Amino acid sequence: MSHKLKVGELKEHYLTDEEIWRIFTVVLSSKSAKSSTYKYALIKALIENLYQVNDRFELTYDQLAYSFTKVYWNLIVQHNLIKQNRGKNARVVTIIKEIQSKYQIPAEFSFDKIAAQIQIKMVSEVKSTMKQNVFGALYGDTSEKFYAFDHKHDYFKLNPSVHSFMLNYQRLIVNLTNYHMAKMIEELNEVPSINYLLGKVETIARRSTLRPFEKVLLNHFKNSCFYCGKALSNGKRQTHVDHFIPWSFVQSDHIWNLVLSCSTCNGSKSDKLPKRYFLDSIIDRNNELIDKEEDANVMSFMKNYKDKKIILLYDYSIKNGFDQIWSPS
Structure with missing residues (x-):
């Protein structure tokens, strides 16, 4: 009955890769009892926040609950995949549907488009459910x-x-x-196929717009392409916001991994890593952002940022197969 635990201490501090793989294999298999998709969603929330831990490897419940809520909002409301539990509706589904109905939020709204005060209310309620059914279970x-x-x-x-x-x-x-979560959702909902679902599950963490980050970057830096240096305008070189290290690896949107780019560079770079010398440039840019102490928005976006995080991210992305290196032509 571990899901009822209110406190959990680490049994072992050092584990080998083999030991961790063995545990992960059990978690993803039928040996792990799953009445809902909650455990998969918590793993996705952890992945999204890997680079948000502090120096003691800690995360807040709010960070995890925000990512967890976003996963379910985009599944339930945007894609109408209501069944996330065997038997009665999962509590998270009820919370989200009630808030959507109360505030008359259109189904086409992704989570990041919802008003901040409504997001906070929803995340708070979902966090309470996570305390009852999620943290202890995983x-x-x-x-x-x-x-x-x-x-x-x-x-x-x-x-x-x-x-x-x-x-x-x-x-x-x-x-x-993603595969195992999609497989379970397929069992619970009437959907065409697991391939149809995989596309939904793979993108539920993606923002519909990076406009808030674009505004911050335009406010503090000149309107030029991070990669080729050319001025950006409303013409052919219109402003794009690019994930310096590809979103398909990072699985999250952090301003310290976002740059302003022209459409040519953005399209050409696509899902590739920029040459390593650009790493120094983005580190310098991020240190300039940290100096904007008067901007509360920036301080919030840069919370827990360290130069070593983006360096690690760059190196780990190569280890994970992102070995196509790009530079402007």
């Missing part, structure tokens, strides 16, 4: 070795060995989690 399935948690203090700490493992094998873990 904790038990991972043999109490992947993370520690404490509901009273909204405290969550990843095992450093697990954090390193997830960085190293991120792409594979993402693909495995």
Whole structure:
């Protein structure tokens, strides 16, 4: 009955890759009891926040609940995949549908388009459900070795060995989690095929717009392409926001991994890594952002950023198969 636990301590602090793989295999298999898709959604939330941990490998419940809520909003409301539980509706489904109805939010609205105060209310309610049914359940399935948690203090700490493992094998873990989550959703809902669902599950964490980040970057930096340096305008070189390290690897939107780009560079770069010398440029740019202490928005976006995070992200993306290196022609 680990899902009822209010506190969970780490049983072991050091695990080998082989031990972690063995536990992950159990979590993704039928050996792990799953009455709902909650465990998969928590793994997706962890992946989205891998580069948001502080120096003690801690995350807040709010960070995880935000990502968790976004996953379900986009599945339930945007894609009408209501059944996320065997038997009665999952509590998260009820929360989301009630809030959508109360505030008359259109089904085509992705999570990031919802008003901030409504997002906060929804995340708060979902967080309460996660405390009852999610944190303890996955904790038990991972043999109490992947993370520690404490509901009273909204405290969550990843095992450093697990954090390193997830960085190293991120792409594979993402693909495995997406596949098994899609397979379960297919069993619960009447949908055409698992291939149809995989496309939905793979993109539920993606924002519909990067406009808020674009505004911040335009406010603090000159309107020129990060890669080729040419001025951006409303003409052929219109402004794009590009993920410096591809979204398909990062699986999240952080301003410290976003740059202004012209349409030519954005289209040409696509899902490739920029040449390593651009890494120095984005680190310099990010340090300029950190200096904007008077801008609360920027400070919020840059929380827990360290130069080493984007360097690690670059190196781990290559290890995960993103080895096509690009530079402007």
